[in-house]
Amino acid sequence: MTTPRIGVVTFPGSLDDRDAQRAIRIAGAEAVELWHGDHDLRGVDAIVLPGGFSYGDYLRAGAIAARAPIMSEIIDAAGKGMPVLGICNGFQMLTEAHLLPGGLIRNERGNFIRRDQKLSVETTDTAWTNAFSAGQEIIIPLKNGEGGFIASDEELDRLEGEGRVVFRYLETNPNGSMRDIAGIVNAAGNVVGLMPHPEHAVEPGFGPDTAGAMRSGTDGLGFFDSAIAALLAV
Amino acid sequence: MPTIIVEVMPKAELLDPQGKAVAGALSRLGHGAITDVRIGKRFELTVEGEVTEQVLADVATLADEIFSNQVIEDVTSISVEEATV
Numbered sequence: 001m002t003t004p005r006i007g008v009v010t011f012p013g014s015l016d017d018r019d020a021q022r023a024i025r026i027a028g029a030e031a032v033e034l035w036h037g038d039h040d041l042r043g044v045d046a047i048v049l050p051g052g053f054s055y056g057d058y059l060r061a062g063a064i065a066a067r068a069p070i071m072s073e074i075i076d077a078a079g080k081g082m083p084v085l086g087i088c089n090g091f092q093m094l095t096e097a098h099l100l101p102g103g104l105i106r107n108e109r110g111n112f113i114r115r116d117q118k119l120s121v122e123t124t125d126t127a128w129t130n131a132f133s134a135g136q137e138i139i140i141p142l143k144n145g146e147g148g149f150i151a152s153d154e155e156l157d158r159l160e161g162e163g164r165v166v167f168r169y170l171e172t173n174p175n176g177s178m179r180d181i182a183g184i185v186n187a188a189g190n191v192v193g194l195m196p197h198p199e200h201a202v203e204p205g206f207g208p209d210t211a212g213a214m215r216s217g218t219d220g221l222g223f224f225d226s227a228i229a230a231l232l233a234v
Numbered sequence: 235m236p237t238i239i240v241e242v243m244p245k246a247e248l249l250d251p252q253g254k255a256v257a258g259a260l261s262r263l264g265h266g267a268i269t270d271v272r273i274g275k276r277f278e279l280t281v282e283g284e285v286t287e288q289v290l291a292d293v294a295t296l297a298d299e300i301f302s303n304q305v306i307e308d309v310t311s312i313s314v315e316e317a318t319v
Contacts, residue, residue, distance in 0.1 A: 059301075
């Protein structure tokens with residue numbers, strides 16, 4: 001494979017689609033714009049479902065987007081092993097589309113939260129986290145109103161038992177997510193969803209603060225580096 | 235034309251932040267007799283023609299698969315209201 005092509009789907013109400021495209025380009029892949037109303041993946045090698053408020057988040061966050069025309073192609077491609085990353089609203093879509101288990105409910109204290117969030121990388125055995133080291137602590141922005149991850153006790157035990165909790169909140173649990181879960185992966189390891197936003201931490205000057213300098217954090221790059229490495233290894 | 239009413243509630247064991255906020259406000263306003271509030275959704279579906287078993291079965295499927303997310307919500311009732319003339 002030459003330069004991997006990573007598609008970003010724009011839904012009505014997407015906010016972070018352009019940021020995701022930018023992150024993909026900074027990491028060294030080609031960003032491909034995809035449209036929710038099409039039945040065409042334009043030959044991409046991987047897909048990002050971006051953050052925002054698709055279809056106004058009416059009904060439930062991500063519920064209508066999960067039934068958009070392009071999702072039938074994405075569900076099919078995900079089943080065949082294509083790397084798919086759902087960020088925030090994209091994570092909500094993945095649970096509503098049943099590509100990932102569980103669901104996201106309104107934050108515990110009912111308010112919208114924006115903060116630079118510390119996470120632990122719990123598993124590096126996914127298409128989107130292989131560039132990290134196990135147990136690595138990263139900081140990327142979080143901004144959501146409905147980020148509380150829930151699932152049945154049996155489902156939570158299965159996720160933990162199979163090593164499918166990918167990210168856990170460190171220091172504070174901002175939204176009441178069960179077992180501090182910030183992100184999970186499907187059984188095959190190619191579909192990852194998380195609430196915090198890696199695409200907003202890819203370029204010095206525009207990311208979270210670090211001990212070294214203001215807004216210098218670029219921990220989000222690891223996600224896109226991972227996908228590129230996974231695609232080039234095939 | 236008949237209307238089919240579908241009611242969806244957050245699962246009983248889950249936190250309902252919206253209901254909790256309203257319950258807190260009522261308490262502050264002095265309505266101490268009300269100890270809990272839970273807020274759900276009501277869907278009103280207008281149907282052309284008769285509500286057959288087939289239509290009701292279709293709505294029951296929609297209620298489970300689209301109107302509610304079974305991970306976080308329960309469909310608590312599906313009923314039919316005939317239009318009053």
